[in-house]
Amino acid sequence: MTTTGPTTYVLRRVRPLGGEPADVVLSGGVVAAVGAPGDVDAPRGAVEVDGAGHVLLPGLVDLHTHLREPGREDAETVASGTRAAAAGGFTAVHAMANTSPVADTAGVVEQVWRLGRDAGFVDVHPVGAVTVGLAGERLAELGAMAHSAARVRVFSDDGRCVDDPILMRRALEYVKAFDGVVAQHAQEPRLTEGAQMNEGVVSAEIGLAGWPAVAEEAIIARDVLLAEHVGSRLHVCHLSTAGSVEIVRWAKSRGIDVTAEVTPHHLVLTDELARTYDPTFKVNPPLRTAADVEAVRAGLADGTIDIVATDHAPHTREDKDCEWGAAAFGMTGLETALSVVQQTMVDTGRMTWADVARVLSVAPARIGRIGHAHGRPVAVGEPANLTLVDPAATRVVDGAAQATASGNTPFAGRELPGRVVATFLRGRATVLDGTVLDGTVLDAGARGAGVLDGPAAPAGVGAR
């Protein structure tokens, strides 16, 4: 296997974390030099990248990605999904467990991990199922997944809620043995049977069965109390309501070890879109009200919500080209996440680019316990997992033009700010000039280094 393309890059006049312009040299898989513009000499053979005005961020880390493989390769594969991730500026993704077969054994998580390594676009960290077959009846072999080659640290039945309180308690306790975390999809199942969209003014009018905010909030409230009781850490997936923000804020004020995520779509879209009956806007948890959108933005800005995670959920056309009631839940997000965060949080003055680095890279890497390789500072000697963004660019989203294998983006036809110009995984460009670089297979030494060498950095590194 040969390396194609150079391994040394000089990024000229880029702004690390939106700060003062600098020249940054990437070589040997790490950041080799950082200096004032013009002060850094280009090594022989280095590729120069003119980054004037561009923001350099640590490579983005997604804690919540559905890659669909194994089982639904018609919607997405590890290769197509991670290619989309790279296009969106990501260098690591956590692949959710609701595949077929479910990622509830060491064998399946290792399969997904290997597929990710072979694709080479980003580091794929499989999420392990909490319960066997996501059935919510008995714990999966969490230890075996944690100690497999995939080194699973995040466990989730996402798509389903671990609603049995004793099972949730046991899971929270058990994963302490290997510094794991349970990522809960908070949805009280009895309150949401047949639910199609947010329950409120719009659902009442258009006649779709309601998914009430309380069904999310009740589970989050229970789980933070359970986490406090057993002294475990808890991660709340895709929090979507103003009430959920309040509960997490309260829990943090009590010192409970809880982290929370919001999706890009919940930062901007509302349930008014259901009036079109276009299943592109059908997602779980559902799009909420404008008041909820404002609450999650405020929560993200003040740190109550720790991270933005995409909940990238590709679906085939057949699963979306149908009645709302028959359509699958979910929307893609890897290639629009950064733009949505820029639009809703940076361009509105509520967050800086350093905050963006925190919520889209540093904090998710820490929660997923990959902080030794991802979400690192832009400093000499650090792994060169980076993304370069042109915040002045704008583009109109076109689902067909995206790298993901599915077209179910809710932002189709919308103009969004920002463009990923380049993404580097251990110093190798996966995206350059805004184009995904295919066929640039990793050399054996660099392949999967952050994962294979992971044990050199103890699992707890970067822990809060």
Add this chain to the structure above:
Amino acid sequence: MKHLLSTADLSKDDALLLLDTAAQMAATQSRAIKKLPTLRGRTVVNLFFEDSTRTRISFEAAAKRLSADVINFSAKGSSVSKGESLKDTALTLHAMGADAVVVRHWASGAPYQLAHAGWLDAGVLNAGDGTHQHPTQALLDAFTIRRHLAGRRGGGDPDGVGADLAGLRVAIVGDVLHSRVARSNVALLRTLGAEVTLVSPPTLVPVGVETWPCRTSYDLDATLADWRPDAVMMLRVQRERMSGGTGGAFFPSPHEYTRYYGLDARRLAMLPDHAIVMHPGPMNRGLEISAEAADSERAVIVEQVANGVAVRMAALYLLLAGDPSAEGNDL
């Protein structure tokens, strides 16, 4: 009018045109020869994804009395059961040259999708979608109310032709949460100037109802005694709402429902003398309506069925006859 999807889309003028056209249609139906040549050569497809013999034959009679060709297409297999998809069905009807598609569907919004997804050109007439809308039911209800009550105000046509429903009070009683009839009626009655009170157990009122242009009450006796409705519309209670199955029971027992929300002889006697009793059918006698109420002189339930044909003739006529290719484009 290209489609008829929701009564919320109808302006007052649209609604009055539909009702007045229906009155003309109704007049033709007392003739010995009921059939009009108006839609000769046009094809109306009855596309039913959900069983409803009553609604289907009403639309079929309406289309046939206007001389349209009628195709009944029962598409019970849905995308859920992996039958033919809505899209493929629509493309098929388009290829067949359907001029109007009358669609009944279990999924809220399916007629909207048919009208807007670009799958077919035909006019779409919503014959009931999920828990969303059933516009021709609301139109036939308004037509029936107007015929009985609008003439009472004097001055105008004795059957109320040309009139709106200003000042009339309509109580809609029962399972509002799951009722497309209630949603359609609230919007249309309000547009026509009537006042509406929804009367339901609290479990059967949708969260978000506070933005609807109507009052709500949990007390049928108080509504009848104090508010004095001119018309009382009883909604059908589905059997599956009564058991503790999937969604849980919405009320403790059929008996208790009847005790607080059923229209029986005692409540019938509380109504003003001129008030009428309505039901969209099929009735659960002994549950939401007693035999005395259903068979009383105030009940206009059978007449609602007859008016349904006239209203559906009007809707099809207004959807299709704007086109000069239709022969005999007059009544």
